[in-house]
Amino acid sequence: MRILLSWLREFVEIPFEPRKLQADLTSIGLSVEAVTSSGSDWLLDVEVTTNRPDCLSHYGVAREIAAAYRTTIRPLKFEVQESAEAASERVSIEISDSSLCARYCGRIVEGVRVGPSPEWLARRLEAIGQRPINNIADITNYVLMELGHPLHAFDFDRIQDRRIIVRRARAGELLQTLDGIERRLTANDLVIADAARPVALAGVMGGQNSEISPQTRVVLLESAWFDPVSVRRTAKSQGLHTEASHRFERGADIGMAPVALDRAAAMVAELSGGKVLRGRLDVYPAPQNREAIVLRQSEIARVLGTEIAPSEVERILVALGFAVEAAAAGWCAQPPSFRLDVRREVDLIEEVARQFGYDRLPARVRSVSPRLERDVEREKILALSRLLTGLGYREIIPSSMVDPKDNALFTNRPPVALANPLSQDASVLRSTSLVSMASVLAFNTDRGQKDLSFFELGKTYEARANAHPAEHRVLALGLTGNRRPPSVHEPAREAKFFDLKGDVESVLELFELPELRFEEERCLAYEEGLAGRFVSGTTVLAALGRLKPDIQRRFKIRAEAWLAEIDLDQLLAFPLKQPMLRPFSRFPTVERDLSLVVPMGLPYRRIAEAIARLGIEEIYSVEPLERKAAAELPAGLVPEGHASLFLHVTFQSLTRTLTGDEVDEAAGKIYSALESLGVRLRA
């Protein structure tokens, strides 16, 4: 709300410069976004929260300032000169649905001359961002900005049968509003109608059929109070937000309706040469009386943490327009008609606190008694992110919203579609983290960044038929480019499947996982033969692989990309590994290198399993040091369809130094166990 300092000063004395006023208004809850000079005047941009429609005017802001500065607001000065003829002879006003319109006041001004507003008025409106139209429309606008009450002016000669009826629209009824749009109404919309047709959308906008024009001679001024919920519903369904609807839907001041009307009538008479007919029509079927609210002094202390002197409480409430009476444990306070937001005891306490000053209230800091339970989940998350940053991964936070076409490249799981997305490429909540990881890799390789390792701790979302969408926590990993950049010391080495596999293993290794195994596995987004997963028991914990080249090209990722998605809902359900010391040997290790020839189709896993099945306690470790297919070796070294495998086996006993014979015997057992798999010793 734009407020002119000079206008404010018509109602309240402000003995301070604008900067000080800005700070003081902020401290009572009227945040001033900006103070700018406007000629010799000052313009304040006041942010009025939705609960305070009473401050959407100069008079309303002045009222708050008067309370804060302990002064009084000046009464409005105007006089309505009435002619002899009674307005009630000329028009009848009827409210047919008083639940939607509690009060309707009207006055008639005849003999008006419609034309431009005087300069001072036009200037004021322009200064606060309003466009002058003609003197009649400008006056209703001026009074709105001054007193906060929305008014409407009809060309009375165009009101059929001189009747005003406030009623619900009939379904399908049409009304062309002042913005030129023809609107189809429903029975939920409240209209102002004449004998034949709607002439205004109540509290929102007037109709063209009764618009003020240069030919207008008689004006009917309307000042009413419409139900906030009804105005809001109509404004929303019609997509029409106006200064009037803005105030009515927040709750206008029913007590201000006749005052604003008189103020406008007086101005119309003065500025357009018209005559105000005698009498104000005021249809007010059930005058509203605000109920008094009990305010206990003890409750003030219970909420604010301090006593506030009773005299101060009273002073504040009275200054804000409340009718205050002493009661047993405190007060009874009746809110003024412009404070519809105050309905409870705690609302009164806020009023007191606000005007007393939040900064003057006490402060204390206490800590809660210590918790016994541990936040195990947080410990797990912290362990994961420490590990991954240590492994060289950078954390990313991509948007959850993606293009459904991209999402579908990675998974068949349905994403969650938004009803009102901002754009097509952010119209669903992703059902896979891989789509985001691929986008981030693409974004970076596109900017010349080559060696990338990223992780994300995020969520995926899943649409479910007839059920609330599901959310799954995931950990995504993405690699591209070199695992080790080239340097003066070492050549570069590109990231490969086994880098990713190893990092996923490191992640899994933080947890106590029974029967963990790796399996080759297909996946929509991964290249066949370069994809796999980790499984514990029957629980799939992670899927990883090389991004399919066609997807990689589509995303414009410049090099091979390796991706993994780890199911955190599953993984976090397992406990973190707890160290438990096992004895280790004091005796020396003995190492043997076994040079083997293995059939190409035999996975290493089966060799490792065969050795493990031997159950030889003295085998400390088995490491494959090299595996080469026949084609990679000098001709004749290894037969066609076979590969050479170099196994490095370490033996150690917990109880003694192993002899050469013992080790040879164990090595012999390994050979014979492997022979049944088609493995032979290399010559």
Add this chain to the structure above:
Amino acid sequence: MTVDQKVRQTLAELGVTESAGVVALFAEVCETMERERRELVNRVAADKAERDRACKELRDRWLARKNGLLSLVDERWLKKAPRELKPVVGQHFNALRKASEQLEVGVLAREMKCRVAASAGAVLEARSPIVAGTTVLSGVSPDLTLPSIRRPLGSMHPVTRVLREIEEIFIALGFRIETGPEIETVEYNFDALNIPETHPSRDDWDTLYVDEKTVLRTHTSPVQIRAMRKYGAPLYVIAPGKVYRHDKPDSSHATMFHQVEGLAVDRDITFADLKGTLDYFAKRFFGEKVRTSFHPSFFPFTEPSGEVAISCTLCDGRGCRVCKESGWLEVMGCGMVHPEVLRQGGIEPEEFTGWAFGMGVERYAMMKYGIDDIQLFFQNDVRFLKQF
């Protein structure tokens, strides 16, 4: 292409025009040489004649005057190297030659004998080091002023950094962390928080909808209700997480961002606790010298409601461009929990009182790290990420 093939071509034919390519080529040769050497010495051969034959074979393959791999490197790579690459090729060739001394028959045989002994039961000493890098190979004392060998370290996203920092301050005060779904019901996101559809305050949150009853949560406040219903009072929780708004992205707006919501409900909780705790938080987070100021505001779920401003961290409250000359920066919304919200959470407002706050994590990160565009957080440009 195998090493055998590569050494038969010139650098130009191999397409190597920069020293990085040279380094890579020599590394490959060194690796191959070392692998073959290891294969040989690891071969268990008891017969001395057989051992000697194998050693000579490997030695000749590499060191023979004529057509030995090293002489080929000398001829094709070094002699035919373009002038600008000569020094680097020469340097690496020298290192290679030095390393190739390991291939002399005597050395190999010694090593093999040692292996045979080991396989006969003796304990092995540490294996001979695997030689991979050219600086180590050179055998001359290295230039220690060269850059170090570093394992690249990762980094935490700045939002996570700030989030963790915020969390830790409140954990130390005894708060627990609570999370909730990002796809929320209208009931939890609005209705239970005293934000009815019929009130314009609903419009303060530009909302992304899944359907009429389901939204992307516009704040983490629904977690308040969930936590109250789950644990009852007394209750001390913070709720960090992603929130969503139907906002056109620009340098200060994002459709997705992070919030931390806090809630304390107990007997004897007053506005003084709210002020004291948030002042403590601000000092811990922004620095001990920071002062706080509280002024009234409006949130449907708190009453009284307030905004917290801190003295501008840039100008210390004197007024500057960042604080729009006011000396203050607004950092969060807060208030005493509205009795209706307590009731919605199943807590009796005549017995318990509570205070709550909500803060935007990106804004804090922007203030803390001097970031002026919120979009940077979600682009995940590695040049941005690596600074944290």
